Structure formats: C-alpha cells, structure tokens
Amino acid sequence: MSVRVVARIRPLLEKELDKDVIVTADRVEDAKPLTLVKIPSPKNGAEEFSFAFNSVYEQTTSQEELFTAEVAPHLKALFQGFDVTIFAYGVTGTGKTHTMRGGLRLADRGVIPRLLSNVFRRGKKIIKDTNGETTVAVALSYYEIYNDKVFDLLEPPEKRTATGLRLCEKDGKTLVVGLSERSCDDLKDFERLYIEANNNRVTAATKLNAHSSRSHAILRVKVTQTTGNMVKESTASAIDLAGSEDNRRTDNGKERLIESAAINKSLFVLSQCIDAISRGDKRIPYRESKMTRILSLGQNQGITIMILNLAPLRSYHLDTLSSLNVSSRAKRIEVREIENEIVYKQAPRTNSGLSGSNIPRQPLRPLNNAHNIHSGAAAAKAAEKAEKADKPVKAFAVFPDKKPAPAIRSIVAPSANTSLPRQPLQVKRPSEVGDSLPRPSKLARPTGLTGIRPPQPASPSPKQISMTADQIEAMVEKKVAEILASRAATEAAAAPPSQPTSGSEPATSTAAQHEISEEVQRRLEALERRIEKESRSDSGRSEGLRLLLQARQAKEHGDDEGALKLYEEALVYFPGQAKLLGKIERLRVKLGLAEADLNQPEMKDCKEGKRSVRASGTDEDDEYQEGTEADIDDDENVCGRSPVRGKGSKKRPVKVWPVLEEAELDETALLAVKQLLEIVNSRDLSLIKGLHGFGAKKAQDLVDSLASRGDEVESLAQLRMLPGMGGRTVERAYQGLVPTVSV
Numbered sequence: 001m002s003v004r005v006v007a008r009i010r011p012l013l014e015k016e017l018d019k020d021v022i023v024t025a026d027r028v029e030d031a032k033p034l035t036l037v038k039i040p041s042p043k044n045g046a047e048e049f050s051f052a053f054n055s056v057y058e059q060t061t062s063q064e065e066l067f068t069a070e071v072a073p074h075l076k077a078l079f080q081g082f083d084v085t086i087f088a089y090g091v092t093g094t095g096k097t098h099t100m101r102g103g104l105r106l107a108d109r110g111v112i113p114r115l116l117s118n119v120f121r122r123g124k125k126i127i128k129d130t131n132g133e134t135t136v137a138v139a140l141s142y143y144e145i146y147n148d149k150v151f152d153l154l155e156p157p158e159k160r161t162a163t164g165l166r167l168c169e170k171d172g173k174t175l176v177v178g179l180s181e182r183s184c185d186d187l188k189d190f191e192r193l194y195i196e197a198n199n200n201r202v203t204a205a206t207k208l209n210a211h212s213s214r215s216h217a218i219l220r221v222k223v224t225q226t227t228g229n230m231v232k233e234s235t236a237s238a239i240d241l242a243g244s245e246d247n248r249r250t251d252n253g254k255e256r257l258i259e260s261a262a263i264n265k266s267l268f269v270l271s272q273c274i275d276a277i278s279r280g281d282k283r284i285p286y287r288e289s290k291m292t293r294i295l296s297l298g299q300n301q302g303i304t305i306m307i308l309n310l311a312p313l314r315s316y317h318l319d320t321l322s323s324l325n326v327s328s329r330a331k332r333i334e335v336r337e338i339e340n341e342i343v344y345k346q347a348p349r350t351n352s353g354l355s356g357s358n359i360p361r362q363p364l365r366p367l368n369n370a371h372n373i374h375s376g377a378a379a380a381k382a383a384e385k386a387e388k389a390d391k392p393v394k395a396f397a398v399f400p401d402k403k404p405a406p407a408i409r410s411i412v413a414p415s416a417n418t419s420l421p422r423q424p425l426q427v428k429r430p431s432e433v434g435d436s437l438p439r440p441s442k443l444a445r446p447t448g449l450t451g452i453r454p455p456q457p458a459s460p461s462p463k464q465i466s467m468t469a470d471q472i473e474a475m476v477e478k479k480v481a482e483i484l485a486s487r488a489a490t491e492a493a494a495a496p497p498s499q500p501t502s503g504s505e506p507a508t509s510t511a512a513q514h515e516i517s518e519e520v521q522r523r524l525e526a527l528e529r530r531i532e533k534e535s536r537s538d539s540g541r542s543e544g545l546r547l548l549l550q551a552r553q554a555k556e557h558g559d560d561e562g563a564l565k566l567y568e569e570a571l572v573y574f575p576g577q578a579k580l581l582g583k584i585e586r587l588r589v590k591l592g593l594a595e596a597d598l599n600q601p602e603m604k605d606c607k608e609g610k611r612s613v614r615a616s617g618t619d620e621d622d623e624y625q626e627g628t629e630a631d632i633d634d635d636e637n638v639c640g641r642s643p644v645r646g647k648g649s650k651k652r653p654v655k656v657w658p659v660l661e662e663a664e665l666d667e668t669a670l671l672a673v674k675q676l677l678e679i680v681n682s683r684d685l686s687l688i689k690g691l692h693g694f695g696a697k698k699a700q701d702l703v704d705s706l707a708s709r710g711d712e713v714e715s716l717a718q719l720r721m722l723p724g725m726g727g728r729t730v731e732r733a734y735q736g737l738v739p740t741v742s743v
C-alpha cells in the first residue's frame with residue numbers, strides 16, 4: 001500500500017494578506033473529496049499546476065477534523081500490532097508544529113496530544129473489556145536530530161555529548177543507542193514528560209544559539225499489550241520535521257547556515273529516497289542522513305502518514321512547489337504493512353550472560369522503523385518521581401480523561417525491547433540464499449526441520465507451533481519406535497523363533513531399525529508438509545487482513561474503486577466469505593458495475609430498510625453491540641472465520657448495511673435522522689444509551705468524544721467520523737428510530 005500523503009493548507013496569519021493567496025485545494029470532480037492542490041506556474045501566472053494527494057485539507061480544517069480523518073482510523077491498527085508513523089513535512093512557517101503539537105487551547109491540540117489521549121482511552125477500554133486480563137503499558141521516547149546528531153530530549157541538555165547518540169542497525173532495525181524510555185501511565189504523565197522534554201529542546205537550542213524548530217523532533221509511543229503470556233508491542237511515531245528554507249532568501253548567519261545546511265541536506269536525502277523508491281531503485285540512500293535512517297520510509301512496514309504542510313502565500317511560491325513535488329512523489333511509495341508479532345513472556349533465564357545483543361527478542365522483521373535501546377530509564381524514573389513537585393508551566397493543555405478508571409500499568413522493566421526475555425512464536429525458517437526481499441511475518445513459518453536452532457523449552461502455549469525441528473524429530477521417532485516395537489512384539493509372538501546371525505545384530509532388529517528410519521523419514525516429510533501448509537495459510541491470512549485494512553482506508557477516503565479492488569483481492573484469501581462478498585456486491589452496485597440483485601438476502605435487506613435485520617436473531621445483534629469502526633470490525637469478523645480452519649463453512653445470515661445518504665431519504669427517514677442528531681447533540685448519557693445498538697460503554701465513549709468537540713454534529717457523515725462510531729453503529733441507531741417517527 002502507498003504511504004498515505006495528505007496536504008494541509010494553513011490559514012492566513014494576522015499580518016498576511018488575502019490577495020497573496022496562490023495555493024488552493026480542489027477536487028477531481030464535483031462531489032468528490034478534495035484531493036488536489038493547485039498553484040500557478042512561477043513563470044506564467046496563467047498556467048496552473050495540479051498536484052494529487054490522498055486528501056487535501058483546506059485553510060478552515062480544524063485540528064480535530066484532521067485528526068479524526070487521518071490519524072484516528074489507524075488507532076485500531078496500532079492496537080492490532082501495526083506500527084504507525086505520522087510525520088509533518090514542509091517549509092518553515094507552514095504549520096508543522098501546529099499540526100503535530102498544536103496550541104494552548106483545547107481545540108488547538110495537535111496530533112500528538114490527541115494521539116496520546118486516544119491511546120490511553122483505548123488502552124483503558126481494553127483493560128475494562130477484558131476484565132483486566134489484558135494490561136496495556138505505554139512508554140515514551142522523545143529525541144531530536146540537530147545538525148545530523150541525535151539527542152535525547154528526555155534527558156537534561158547538560159548530559160548531551162558533542163557527538164550525540166549513536167545509531168546502529170540491529171536485526172534490520174535502526175536503533176538509537178542509549179536512548180531513554182519512560183513509562184507513561186496517563187495523560188498527566190505524558191503532559192509532564194512532554195513539556196519537560198520540549199523545555200529541554202528549547203534550553204539546548206538556546207545554549208547553541210539555535211532555534212528549537214531547527215531540529216527534527218521524534219516522539220515514539222510504545223504500546224505493549226500483555227495477555228497472560230503473550231506480549232504484543234507496537235509503536236506510534238510522531239515526527240515534526242524541521243522546515244526547509246532557502247538560504248539565499250534569508251539573512252542567515254554562520255550558525256544558521258550550518259543548521260540550514262544540515263536540515264536541507266537531510267530533507268534533500270529524504271527527497272532522494274522518495275525518488276529512488278518511487279523509481280523502484282535497488283539502492284535507497286537512507287544511510288546518508290540520520291533522519292532518513294530513522295524514518296526508513298518505505299521500509300518501515302507499518303502505516304505511514306505524511307502530512308505536507310503548506311502556506312497559501314505567494315512569498316512561499318518556489319519552496320511550496322518544491323515540497324509539493326517531493327510529497328506527490330512520496331504518494332507512489334509502496335510498503336507492505338506487517339503487524340508486529342505476538343511474543344511470549346518467559347521466566348527469566350538463569351543464563352547470566354544474557355544481556356545486550358544476545359537477549360532473546362521478537363523474531364526478525366525486515367528493516368523496521370524501530371528506534372530505541374534504552375539504558376537508564378530506571379534512574380530517570382526515580383529522578384522524575386523526585387521532581388514531581390516542581391512541575392513546569394504548561395505549554396499546552398491536554399484534555400484529561402474523565403474517570404480515574406483502571407490504571408494503565410507501567411512497564412515494569414525500563415528497557416525498550418529488552419523488558420521481557422522473549423521467545424518467538426515459532427521456529428524461524430533458515431534464510432534462503434539470494435532471498436533478499438523482505439519477508440512477511442507469519443504466525444508460523446515453515447521449518448527446515450533440521451537443526452535450525454538448539455532445542456528450547458516448549459512454548460507455554462499449546463496453540464502455537466513452538467517446538468524445534470529436533471524436538472519434533474525426536475517426538476516422531478519415539479512414537480514410530482513405539483508403534484514398530486509393539487508391531488514387532490505381536491509378530492514375534494505369532495512367528496516361530498529365528499536363528500540369530502552370528503556376530504551381528506538379530507536380523508529382525510536391523511530390519512526394524514531400517515523400517516523405523518524410513519517411517520520416521522516419511523512422518524517427518526508429512527509433518528513438514530503440514531507445517532508448511534499451515535504457515536502458508538497463516539501468511540495468506542495476514543495478507544488478506546492487510547488488504548482488508550487497506551480497503552477500509554480507501555473506502556473511508558471515498559475511494560470506492562480502490563476499495564472494491566482491494567476487497568476483491570482479499571477475497572482470494574477468504575474465499576466465499578459471505579460478508580466480504582456482500583461488501584463487494586454493494587460497492588459494485590454503488591459504482592454502477594452491477595445491478596442490485598434483490599434476490600440476494602443482503603440486497604433485499606438494503607431495499608427494505610433492514611427491518612429484517614433487527615428481527616434476525618440476537619446473536620448477530622450481540623455481535624454488533626460492542627462494534628466500533630464498523631468496517632474494520634467487519635473485516636475482523638471476516639477474518640475470524642478462517643477458511644483454513646473450516647469455520648467459514650458455517651453459514652450465518654448475512655447482514656448488510658446500506659450507506660445512508662441524507663439526500664436520498666424521504667421525509668420520515670429524515671425525521672429519524674433529525675431525532676438521532678438531536679439525541680446525540682443533547683450529550684445526554686441516558687438518552688444516548690437508549691439508542692438502538694448502544695450499550696453503556698459506547699454511549700459514554702460518544703459523550704466523551706462529543707465533549708472534546710465544541711460544535712454540534714450536523715450530519716450522519718459527521719457522526720460516522722466520530723471515534724467509535726462508524727457506518728454500522730450509526731445505521732443501527734437510525735434504524736431504531738425509524739419506527740418511532742413513522743407512527
């Protein structure tokens with residue numbers, strides 16, 4: 001899937017004049033979303049250039065709208081184990097910091113505080129929903145790259161060394177050696193750490209006679225979910241890149257020139273990487289700047305969102321054109337989304353030699369955008385506790401979660417990547433010669449079955465293939481030997497005794513041994529085939545999941561054609577899956593590629609306003625009761641019925657929700673919509689709880705998210721965009737009101 005690249009045009013500042021505006025947002029066709037940025041040619045004002053993006057946000061776009069549309073949809077994926085990277089790119093003064101960090105007022109909060117707020121909220125929900133069986137720990141690292149040197153922002157500037165922190169590559173990941181990591185229990189914790197770190201950034205910049213916005217700032221939020229023995233870890237990275245600027249047009253002194261040269265170099269390398277990737281070059285010049293090494297654009301296999309910030313003014317003309325050029329090329333970058341694998345906790349091994357590089361950790365994933373090896377967080381945490389009294393002045397307001405609720409557990413051990421000795425889920429297959437391509441991670445990989453690893457203790461989970469090849473071989477051999485021994489005993493009892501050959505083993509024994517080794521060989525081959533097959537199906541399933549996620553994203557952004565294509569591709573992995581077929585059918589009808597077949601149950605439902613759905617059985621209702629982000633949940637339901645395990649063959653009634661468009665509704669239906677919006681806007685918990693399909697939890701979540709937005713929800717489309725809503729939830733609530741208004 002492509003890196004998602006969106007453009008945001010900032011509004012005019014007080015001193016700026018309307019007549020100077022040259023950058024505008026546009027759409028490919030009427031009624032399509034804004035996806036074009038238009039700017040005149042610098043040479044010929046009558047000529048206009050258009051640059052296409054996944055989405056374009058106009059001057060009037062609020063912080064909340066941007067977050068809801070671009071970041072919130074990926075939170076679920078983050079908790080599913082995908083890494084998410086969001087970075088702001090653009091010329092200096094175009095609004096990168098505003099977008100990422102935001103302002104003092106609640107409504108001005110940027111992506112970072114909103115991200116944290118949502119991560120904590122979702123974490124609490126998971127803890128609550130699992131009755132504490134799953135714990136969620138959040139840990140932060142924050143660092144900057146200034147003049148191509150890496151500095152830890154969670155450490156005081158006095159601790160900085162002239163050379164900064166070293167980067168190293170380990171297991172295909174770029175690591176910042178010695179970077180600290182702090183556990184973060186709630187928004188208050190985050191607020192304190194973030195403000196302190198930003199103060200460090202400013203202090204360090206002042207000492208160097210520099211400006212803090214002359215560095216790239218990288219915040220890394222590590223989410224660790226632990227259920228019993230299983231640990232799932234994923235990372236959200238939010239990056240505020242330093243702005244590029246043209247030295248010829250600024251009166252930069254020597255220091256500023258050095259800074260600018262470093263910034264421009266790293267941004268130039270970034271653009272080179274983007275070019276190289278979109279050309280399909282084998283060699284990508286990542287290593288030529290620290291920022292690009294860390295960003296690993298296109299090699300980072302999670303979800304990447306690049307926000308291009310633009311100033312609408314003529315004074316930025318050439319810079320704007322140059323960043324538009326770079327970003328629109330970034331749109332073509334293909335990356336594979338790979339979710340981080342679940343790992344198992346193990347009792348700490350007695351081997352005291354386990355430290356640093358030989359600590360067991362997650363199975364390899366090719367070049368991922370991970371960052372950190374931590375060294376001194378424990379000390380930092382103690383110091384941090386001692387400093388609690390003198391809290392720095394707030395630089396921005398963070399919206400605190402209302403209820404104290406279940407605490408999100410801190411990470412026990414401070415080290416990133418090293419907090420828990422881990423054991424991979426499965427035996428890793430040996431690397432194949434010449435296999436230089438990144439390999440998708442799988443739940444189980446085929447084993448070579450010959451001495452890949454030394455024998456390890458069996459995994460505590462019976463569900464996973466976690467034995468070594470040697471163990472499997474030994475197990476099979478033992479079993480076969482038992483069977484053959486008992487068969488030999490039966491035969492011996494039936495046949496007359498034979499004379500032993502002198503000086504050698506008894507003939508029957510030699511034959512039995514031969515038979516054993518042949519039998520073992522045969523069993524081993526069968527086992528190998530089975531494991532290979534399972535592994536292939538698991539890998540297919542995760543590929544299918546990836547496609548579903550992409551389809552969901554495409555659909556959310558109005559790209560129905562793209563969504564249809566992706567759903568159709570996903571069908572290969574979930575053949576015959578009724579819900580998926582329903583989605584495809586509806587999209588085909590919507591796009592005019594097929595006629596609605598009213599004989600199909602799902603289409604019939606659509607036509608009839610889905611009353612039948614409500615009557616179709618409580619199981620289905622329960623299934624949807626807790627549903628959020630309808631389509632992804634849909635997709636999970638699809639995937640939950642893995643064709644491999646044969647559960648897909650269980651026929652379930654198909655439930656399809658038509659897309660409600662207010663413009664197409666009759667008077668009665670509009671009344672229901674009006675009533676629904678009134679109830680929502682009342683923010684009255686008891687009224688909202690009464691909506692069809694709303695439980696106490698969902699109602700509370702809605703009230704919370706309404707509390708963070710000042711204005712009213714004016715349409716179903718807006719309602720669908722709210723966290724935890726989604727098409728299905730809205731449709732159900734609406735359906736519940738139709739009978740009320742029609743009597």
Ligand SMILES: Nc1ncnc2c1ncn2[C@@H]1O[C@H](COP(=O)(O)OP(=O)(O)OP(=O)(O)O)[C@@H](O)[C@H]1O
Nearest residue numbers: 010011091092093094095096097098099213242243
């Ligand atoms: N969407 C917006 N709404 C209101 N004000 C904005 C918006 N975007 C930017 N601004 C304002 O524009 C000015 C410049 O923004 P900001 O400092 O975020 O730019 P920047 O790209 O981070 O610059 P630099 O690269 O120098 O750090 C600030 O005063 C900021 O408040």
